[in-house]
Amino acid sequence: MTTPEPAPSGAIYDLGYQGYEGPRLGRLYALWSLYLLSLRNAFGIGRGALPKVLAFGLVVFAFTPAVVTLIVGAVVPADDFEIFAPRDYYGIIQFILVIFVAAIASDLVGNDRRSRTLALYFSRPIERDDYALAKIAALSSSLLALTVLPQVVMFAGNALGAANGLDWMRDNVDDVPRFVASGLILCVTFGAVGILVASYAERRAFALISVVAIFFVSLTVVGIIISEIDSDQVRWSLFLSPLHVIDGSTAYIFDAIPQVDEFSRNGEPINQVAWADFPGYIWPLASLAWAALASAIVVRRFRGSI
Amino acid sequence: MATEAATNAAIEVRNVSRWYGDVVAVNDISFSVGPGITGLLGPNGAGKSTLLHMISGFLRPSAGAVEVLGEPSWRNTEIFRRVGLVPEREAIYPFLGARDFALASARLHGLADPHEAARRAVALVELEDAQDRAMGGYSKGMRQRAKIAAALVHDPDVLILDEPFNGTDPRQRLQLMEMLRRRAAEGRTILFSSHILEEVERLAENVLVVVNGRLAASGDFRQIRHLMTDRPHTFELRSSDNRALAAALVGLPHVAAIEISDGRMDVRTSDFGAFTAAIGRAVRDSGVTLRELRPADESLESVFSYLVGS
């Protein structure tokens, strides 16, 4: 609309339809917009109360160890007092992460499919691959709020709780790049796998249960195979379980894969990873391979739809 | 069976209301539906579906009573021995073909010869060609017909259809209407809802107009029109001499305004009935040749919008 001339008398403005002459930004901008909206949707922002409660409820759960650390740190100042180690953090909350991925992934891709908004997206100047990747990016980023963010809070909590905060920070500053790097790898892998499963399950219910099943069934099955079957070859099965792979990746980045002798293959995933005795760098690489493979399949999936 | 139903109304709705929280979907409606085709007409959200759901016993009236074939319908599954229902939602079992869908319905009704019943029902909606294909691949019109076949399988005396023509193209619509007319001619009761006047006008002998949850009019279309002869209306006229005709018409008591513009004349009247009754004589007496007389908007459409607007 035009700015009115400063005139003494009144004026009538044309409120009829006007074309758009302004700039038209390209495909990357459109993608960025889709990513931002998906990210907001993941936390239920701009949507109803229920998705917000669900998402933020899980975020609160994911923060529990960090908050406990903060509280304990405030009450009992101690010099080197660690309740939860940064390297264990993701393992402790992995169950919450899986539920979060299950709930959000089915919303992110499922809602567009169910409300059939997908057709509208594809009628815009973007390509289908863009859509798929934007969704994976959004889910992965939203996971940061449950992984890296609580780690930052816990780090701060420990620093505040330490008798000499600055000394403590100097001693532990190495943890920061570690939990950031391992957190990023985890988020990308979980995000891609979650979107992959959700994009194949039409119903919200099946998306939900399929995501949970993929992570936990593979974890259990591989766990049983490793602990029960007496063969060194079964170590390769570890790569079929994303939770094992992520576990290994985080442990490697924190340089915390323990030395394990031949017989202790039972028990926690981390020990099974240790028992397998692959070169450590293979775990982050395997994580990223999971992420890449899942993303490729998602892209293929959306190329075929409609 | 059909004659027995003919003796009294198959559907009785007495002072029925239904509200959801503070929202009143249906507000104190009473009517009865007897044999023949009755159209339930109203804009979207007027409460048609709520009414039909209450009649089918799927919704409890918040107040009032609904009886179908002499029995209260709420939660009364037994009425379906003689009632067929075609729901509005497009949902179907995507893995079944129309024949198996009808067959399953026939079996759920415990019919003696379900195969024959299913065959007959599918034939009624002329879906034989596609009957063995899974319904998941059907077009909307075909789904609609499959739903109708499933509702007809037990040859019900009362057939309730919620927006049955949604998604059908003109050809399918004509065919379905013909089928429903034949059933009505056999003395059965058919109640269908629609928000498209054209459909109701073509098919229904009786009309129930629902607006904002209230019954705005009921009866025969023509009767409704006659009851409303006093509604304002505009006619478009062309004649051999518009000025002379205007002079003649201006004297009529119910003519409110006349406007002449390039070869045509718009006459606004305050009384539809009186105007149509008088126009012939007025024109003849003026000696002008009337070439065209046309209600400015579709007459029934205007009945409808008049009701909806009030």
Add this chain to the structure above:
Amino acid sequence: MALIETAGLTKRYSAVTALDGLSLEVEPGIVGLVGPNGAGKSTLIKILLGLVDATSGSAEVLGLDAAREGLRVRERVGYMPEHDCLPPDQSATNFVIHMARMSGIPPSHARERAAEVLRHVGLFEERYRHVGGYSTGMKQRVKLAQALVHDPELLFLDEPTNGLDPQGRDEMLDLVARTGNEFGISIIMSSHLLSEIERVCEGLIVIESGQLMRTGRIAELTDETAVLAVEVEWDADRLAALLAERGLEVQALGRTVEVAAAGGADGVHDTILDAVVTLELPLVRLERRRRTLEELFQPATETAGDDA
């Protein structure tokens, strides 16, 4: 330049041939796309948007190859699908802003455009509410708004009046006509209610079984016929009898009497009026009947069956 040009466009799905060698040339304006369900209307629109690849043949939209330059086509066209496509848990404003951004409109402009367009389609305060609670009519408006928000040169409207009641249908058709005439945007509108097409469209494309049946200007296709339709409030039968007695060729259909009026001389009009007055019948209508599109595309036997 032709708006749309297709040559030998064919689309086969595993079992079905949706489009079968369709060659078209569409000029700017409001054009109706008609055909029974499954005729290939939606498939055609999707191919033109570059959403679906044709099995063979070519399609150009706004001078761009729909298959290879789909992205650029989609920058310049708007699409309103037939089916529901709105996320129920977002407000109309947010959704339309988002769709504007998806078309590359920067954030501040997107907000302005969304407000503008929502006003044009007649959504005011309610645009801040969640779409899930909207009536069908309001949803259709939002669907139109999202198709218009990036100021396209061409709009594809797939069954825009689907599910609307008469009032909603009127309003939507007015909106479509305004969009075409005032906003100067070309429109391809599909519908199976022919009366709607007649009301707003200038051109017409008829397809059936994926093939072109007819194309041209509506006015040419619905030439007047030499039949006078006389509608009276009651006793059409008596009127028909009287007119027949006076030597006219008549047919009574419900409340309407159709009178053959070859040559269209005033004599026939006068005879009819005289008969109406003689019988003292209220006269509702006297007009030359146009052929409706409906008649053009239906087998002759079915047209007579619609009296009620």
Add this chain to the structure above:
Amino acid sequence: MTRTLLMLTAHQLLGQRRAIVIALLALIPIVITLLYRLAGDTEGAYGFTVDMVGGFVFTLLLPIGALVFGTAALGSEVEDGTIVYLLARPIARWRIVVAKAVVASLATMVLTVPATLIMVLIALEGLGSDSLWLAAVVAGIAGSIVYSTLFVGLSTITGRALIIGLVYVFVWEAFITSLFDGTRWISVRQYVFGISDALTSAPEVTASLDGSQALIASAIVVAVSLLVGVRFLKRFEIGEQS
């Protein structure tokens, strides 16, 4: 009439892609057991079998199967709106609920029981002693019925039966019950273990409930689920959808 209900539901639950996914899930224990045998270890066969049945079949396969089938049997019909085709027939509502529960239970059994039996046969090279196979099969059948019926009942109350069921299985049964002993009474998993423990003398199998306690608790859960299901389906209202 009932047969048609059963057939329709079976078709719905086992149709298309879902059946393949589920079948793959059922193959998992068999494949693992084959691997186990190929590795040539036979000394720990009993322990392996118990681990597989207790650690995979009863804690993952069984509840996941029951969740999928139990919540979908009625729940997906309500969600899709096809339930109206059952309700608009002269059939008592309890028949519908019972038919859905029966089919969901059967589907869960088909998923778990044959796989369990084959697994035992391969691992122990036969049925073995101590009636371990009997314990696994009977407890599997009982678990299928209890879980499935529970989720069918739940799905008549809420449209979010699946997520509630997920939380029940993976939070309540997996964590809470291991922390607080008293909660064993409200854990279907513990019933299943109780029943299997009562049927075998194998020392590897232990449970916190004894056989009769588990049976009584199971019967109560099934009965209550059915009663609740019938009650809610009777009062089920179909309103204006659009």
